Amino acid sequence: MTDEFTTDIYYDDDADVSTLDDETVAVLGYGSQGHAHAQNLHESGVDVVVGLRESSSSRSAAEADGLTVTTPADAVSQASYVSVLVPDTVQADVYENAIEPNLEAGDTLQFAHGLNIHYNQIQPPEDVDVTMVAPKSPGHLVRRNYENDEGTPGLLAVYQDTTGDATERALAYAKAIGCARAGVIETTFQEEVESDLFGEQAVLCGGVTALVKHGYEALVDAGYSPEIAYFECLNELKLIVDLMYEGGNMEMWNSVSDTAEYGGLTRGDRIVDDHVRENMDEVLEEIQNGEFTREWILENQAGRPSYSQLRQAEQEHEIEDVGARLRELFAWADDETEAETESAEVAADD
Numbered sequence: 001m002t003d004e005f006t007t008d009i010y011y012d013d014d015a016d017v018s019t020l021d022d023e024t025v026a027v028l029g030y031g032s033q034g035h036a037h038a039q040n041l042h043e044s045g046v047d048v049v050v051g052l053r054e055s056s057s058s059r060s061a062a063e064a065d066g067l068t069v070t071t072p073a074d075a076v077s078q079a080s081y082v083s084v085l086v087p088d089t090v091q092a093d094v095y096e097n098a099i100e101p102n103l104e105a106g107d108t109l110q111f112a113h114g115l116n117i118h119y120n121q122i123q124p125p126e127d128v129d130v131t132m133v134a135p136k137s138p139g140h141l142v143r144r145n146y147e148n149d150e151g152t153p154g155l156l157a158v159y160q161d162t163t164g165d166a167t168e169r170a171l172a173y174a175k176a177i178g179c180a181r182a183g184v185i186e187t188t189f190q191e192e193v194e195s196d197l198f199g200e201q202a203v204l205c206g207g208v209t210a211l212v213k214h215g216y217e218a219l220v221d222a223g224y225s226p227e228i229a230y231f232e233c234l235n236e237l238k239l240i241v242d243l244m245y246e247g248g249n250m251e252m253w254n255s256v257s258d259t260a261e262y263g264g265l266t267r268g269d270r271i272v273d274d275h276v277r278e279n280m281d282e283v284l285e286e287i288q289n290g291e292f293t294r295e296w297i298l299e300n301q302a303g304r305p306s307y308s309q310l311r312q313a314e315q316e317h318e319i320e321d322v323g324a325r326l327r328e329l330f331a332w333a334d335d336e337t338e339a340e341t342e343s344a345e346v347a348a349d350d
């Protein structure tokens with residue numbers, strides 16, 4: 001652990017996977033996070049059982065990966081450590097029907113995101129540990145990075161520690177899935193939930209796609225070619241972000257031309273201006289006061305009408321078609337990327 005930072009960060013040397021030697025870990029769900037955690041745990045020597053419904057098409061994938069698969073209820077009853085990796089929107093239901101009736105005193109109930117605990121959709125009994133190991137990464141990269149001997153940073157939080165060993169066990173889990181290679185930051189459920197929802201809405205997923213689409217549309221509406229607009233506003237974004245990832249904003253500024261640097265430094269704040277910051281503060285407030293989560297729960301209860309419509313519109317945006325055709329012609333393109341194949345498998349499920 002290092003104390004150079006504002007918070008505690010744990011690395012491989014701080015954790016011991018053998019802490020989980022006498023435990024069976026139930027991984028519920030075999031989607032984006034589930035398949036990565038289950039396989040990484042298994043390859044780290046942890047005894048894993050995957051819990052999926054009889055009807056789930058993820059079953060064949062988990063079995064093909066050499067894992068033992070059973071129903072969620074049976075997996076929980078076999079396990080002392082339960083990792084809840086079904087979608088946030090079904091967790092309360094899965095908890096009520098499959099987890100709670102099979103939990104025993106001293107078990108660990110673990111999440112990769114704290115939404116259902118923080119917003120009181122799941123209220124666990126007092127005699128179990130409740131922890132979180134939340135990779136700061138899409139699940140497919142948690143797996144890919146583990147296989148490449150790299151890791152993904154993660155957050156660790158303890159909501160309830162009845163055994164006194166909650167942190168040690170969660171750290172062992174974090175190490176087993178590869179997070180402690182990159183750093184595990186200790187936090188609270190509240191901080192993880194609010195920062196994670198904010199990040200994905202304002203910057204990582206919502207903000208960045210809106211910026212890309214506006215940039216693409218501004219060029220195409222002004223008469224430039226869609227192919228050039230795609231390469232300029234979407235494809236090159238990855239290459240620019242790679243430099244930011246490797247060495248911060250300065251590595252990117254150092255690599256681009258002085259012209260790009262001067263243009264970016266003088267125009268960037270005109271595009272993402274104070275008004276955007278005010279919008280970000282509003283979005284954060286809706287997360288903090290529970291408005292976003294209430295809206296999302298109601299949207300699900302109504303059968304996801306807005307979500308389906310927005311998803312359809314995103315799919316039909318011209319940039320999707322232009323990009324798909326261009327990517328097919330990349331010299332290294334061999335049908336699909338690994339993540340696209342895996343996402344398609346998950347999307348076909350349930």
Ligand SMILES: NC(=O)c1ccc[n+]([C@@H]2O[C@H](COP(=O)([O-])OP(=O)(O)OC[C@H]3O[C@@H](n4cnc5c(N)ncnc54)[C@H](O)[C@@H]3O)[C@@H](O)[C@H]2O)c1
Nearest residue numbers: 029030031032033056058085086087090112113137138139
């Ligand atoms: N997707 C990510 O990269 C990511 C990153 C960090 C944290 N998280 C968190 O991880 C958790 C899992 O998210 P995900 O995106 O991996 O989920 P996902 O949508 O990829 O999970 C789908 C899996 O859940 C199973 N499933 C769906 N409904 C079910 C039900 N009613 N009963 C039993 N199984 C069911 C499916 O069979 C499938 O295996 C969430 O808490 C999420 O917030 C996800």
Ligand SMILES: CC(C)(O)[C@@H](O)C(=O)O
Nearest residue numbers: 136137138196200204205
């Ligand atoms: C991968 C993300 C966006 O970081 C995660 O938080 C999620 O909800 O999928």
Ligand SMILES: [Mg+2]
Nearest residue numbers: 113196197200
């Ligand atoms: Mg999230």
Ligand SMILES: [Mg+2]
Nearest residue numbers: 136137196200
């Ligand atoms: Mg996240």
